[in-house]
Amino acid sequence: MSKAKHIFVVIVLSLLGITMVINLNKIPGNTDQINFIYSHITNNAVLETGSLNFVTAILYDYRAYDSLGESTIIFGAVSGIVLLLSRKTLPVSSHGLSFIVKRTFGMLTPFIFLFSLYIISHGHLSPGGGFQGGVILGAISIIFSIVYGSEFDFKRYSPTTKTLLETGGALLFIGLGLAGIIFGGYFLENLRFLNTEIGSLLSAGSIPLINTVIGFKIGAGLAIIFYSMIQKTFKEEDKL
Amino acid sequence: MGIRLIIAYIFMGGAIFFAIVTTIGLIRFPDVYTRIHASAVVLTISAVMLSFGVAIYVWEFYLSIKIMFVGLIFLITNPLATHAIARASYRRKIACPEVRSVDDYSKYLGRDRE
Numbered sequence: 001m002s003k004a005k006h007i008f009v010v011i012v013l014s015l016l017g018i019t020m021v022i023n024l025n026k027i028p029g030n031t032d033q034i035n036f037i038y039s040h041i042t043n044n045a046v047l048e049t050g051s052l053n054f055v056t057a058i059l060y061d062y063r064a065y066d067s068l069g070e071s072t073i074i075f076g077a078v079s080g081i082v083l084l085l086s087r088k089t090l091p092v093s094s095h096g097l098s099f100i101v102k103r104t105f106g107m108l109t110p111f112i113f114l115f116s117l118y119i120i121s122h123g124h125l126s127p128g129g130g131f132q133g134g135v136i137l138g139a140i141s142i143i144f145s146i147v148y149g150s151e152f153d154f155k156r157y158s159p160t161t162k163t164l165l166e167t168g169g170a171l172l173f174i175g176l177g178l179a180g181i182i183f184g185g186y187f188l189e190n191l192r193f194l195n196t197e198i199g200s201l202l203s204a205g206s207i208p209l210i211n212t213v214i215g216f217k218i219g220a221g222l223a224i225i226f227y228s229m230i231q232k233t234f235k236e237e238d239k240l
Numbered sequence: 241m242g243i244r245l246i247i248a249y250i251f252m253g254g255a256i257f258f259a260i261v262t263t264i265g266l267i268r269f270p271d272v273y274t275r276i277h278a279s280a281v282v283l284t285i286s287a288v289m290l291s292f293g294v295a296i297y298v299w300e301f302y303l304s305i306k307i308m309f310v311g312l313i314f315l316i317t318n319p320l321a322t323h324a325i326a327r328a329s330y331r332r333k334i335a336c337p338e339v340r341s342v343d344d345y346s347k348y349l350g351r352d353r354e
Contacts, residue, residue, distance in 0.1 A: 097324055104320045 001134040044223060049190060050204040052125040059129065060210045070131075071214055075170060078221045082228040097147050105147045112140055120215035123205040130214030142226050150230050160226060162220045167240025169217025176206055176213065244296060251293030258286040271335040273326060280322035287314040 028034065041054065041062070051057040059067050079121040120133035141162075180189035190205040197203065265278025291311030295304040329335070330345060 098327055101320060101324050104316060108316070 003110070031227065049207065050133025050198050051207050052199055053124055053126065053180075055127075056124050056129050056207060056211070057204075060123075060207045061190050061205075064177075064210065067210070068177065068188070071170065071173060071217060074218060074221050075166070078166070078224050081225050085228050099129065101147055105143055109140060109143060112136060112143070116140070116215070116219070120200065120211055121208060122195060123211040124207045125199065125201070130211040131218055133211075134215040135222060137215060138222025141219075141223035145226065145230060150227075153227070157223070159224070162224050162227070165216050165220035168223060169213045169220065172213045173217070176210060180206075244299060248293045250299035251289050251296065255286045255290035255293060258282045258289070262286065272329050273335070276322055276326050280319060284315060284318045287311065287318065 042056065045054050045062075047059045049057040049061040051061065070160055095145045116136035118133075119128035120130060120134065121157065123129035123133070139154060144157060176191075177188040179191060181187055183189075183191055190207070191209075192205045202208070259282075262279055262282040265282065266275055269275045269278055288311045291307050291314065295307040295311075298304055298307065
């Protein structure tokens with residue numbers, strides 16, 4: 001039975017591989033259209049968006065609608081993981097690690113928070129942005145629950161706060177898109193009210209705002225994923 | 241070649257030597273705790289010496305300060321991670337020998353619980 005299953009899996013995988021190879025040949029190569037987009041972005045992106053980082057300019061200005069889709073995917077993933085995993089029990093200690101680790105992370109955690117804020121707020125100037133800084137923000141909650149115990153995490157950074165941050169981030173992102181319709185002409189248009197000199201911190205229109213919103217949303221979402229994995233254990237240890 | 245570059249190369253060479261010692265220790269030592277000892281002592285010294293050497297090699301004020309901060313982070317976090325791993329594997333009784341002559345850490349662990 002298992003041998004038939006293996007043969008079936010091999011046949012399905014090889015069919016998928018053959019179709020992928022056939023269809024990958026149809027992707028257009030170095031055509032005029034791609035060259036036009038490439039030269040347009042490399043020549044005009046700094047003047048059109050005000051962002052020095054081209055990746056951020058594409059992600060949050062030209063293709064901001066795709067970023068909205070990505071953050072919606074993460075929202076759906078968080079909802080599914082909370083639905084599936086909140087009943088499992090995993091062994092996690094509630095009183096944390098030793099004294100040395102607690103003191104050292106007491107010194108290090110403010111700097112981790114500062115670094116994540118730096119990556120989020122300088123997303124239009126240097127490598128980084130909302131998603132990357134948000135992952136570091138989510139790591140802070142994981143440090144709280146592993147090093148100081150999940151009870152500390154529950155008291156200091158409660159699930160209500162995480163839910164508020166995540167849904168608030170998503171709502172603010174959509175609100176920025178609607179503000180683009182009202183003040184400009186189309187959904188998620190760059191609102192040009194932070195236009196100081198190119199290369200300074202308060203430039204590039206609505207790109208820093210979208211970065212901040214996405215950063216807090218992703219950080220809270222990852223914290224919710226981690227918390228939903230250890231939630232039940234914390235309550236059971238509380239009874240003992 | 242100035243005297244500054246020679247000092248920087250001496251630091252980097254020491255770092256390379258300690259890194260090689262780390263690798264030999266990781267391969268040759270028998271169990272968890274001795275391997276942790278080899279990697280911790282030696283990798284901390286190696287990373288800090290390498291950042292010192294690079295900071296002397298670059299020799300600009302703000303750049304050198306940043307590299308020294310990277311070395312400081314290594315100096316803080318590397319013994320910390322080693323301590324956490326060794327303590328966790330001791331409490332889970334991983335690779336503990338049956339007969340031992342001295343065991344001070346089990347007495348210490350009773351006080352440190354909370």
